[in-house]
Amino acid sequence: MISIFINIKSIGKRKSALQAVPYSLPDNIANLSGLITAVVKIEVDRHNLRETEVMLLPFLTEAQIADQSMTGKVGFGHLYAEGNANPEKAVAIALQGFEDELFRVMINDMEIKELAAPVNLKDGDRLTFIRLTFLTGRLW
Template identity: 45%
Template structure:
């Protein structure tokens, strides 16, 4: 099934990643299943990039501008060379959703709980909004 995903961080003018086509193999029935499917696919893509051996990696002007809007210009290199653990990533994502670290919207409707039943259709739009914590002192 093909869906579209937007990732947004509050306080940024542009989407950090923008609209991205995303393929999932099974249709999730709940918010938790949706998050699990997205995280597992992202971990797979990340681990596949580890295996790529680019002899001459460069960034285009568009990539530099896109990365600058998110606050970090880098080559996306994993310097420790370790693959991501899908099980840990899923646990972290589900806990982060429950803790309110990010919100998920299906089309324009917020998904409020992990047990919420969803009706995902072909080419639906998912939006993940990462909430930024305030930092500072009380005094």
């Protein structure tokens, strides 16, 4: 296993700060496609496990309410989708999203532009997924 950091935008903060979250990945990842696949499968597993966790008496602390109110929505984080997510389908959607240029991938300060591009991850590397959004409004 390789220990890396994935940069995640802090939710509920006024400034758009990135927080480096420790993450463990298999050490046999050869290319960007394999990296995206590994991350998506881990996240799908986490998502599916959250559906089985049930709090007997759910509550929010004052700090959680204050943080969530900054984003405009206060809630308990319930998942309303029925059933578990399909890892193979999620991987296919993520790979298609990369090909459609809906997000970019950076390892440390270097952008990886092709799914077949080799990646050489080392302990302590920083991985960032940048989601691209469309601007709304008129073009002229």
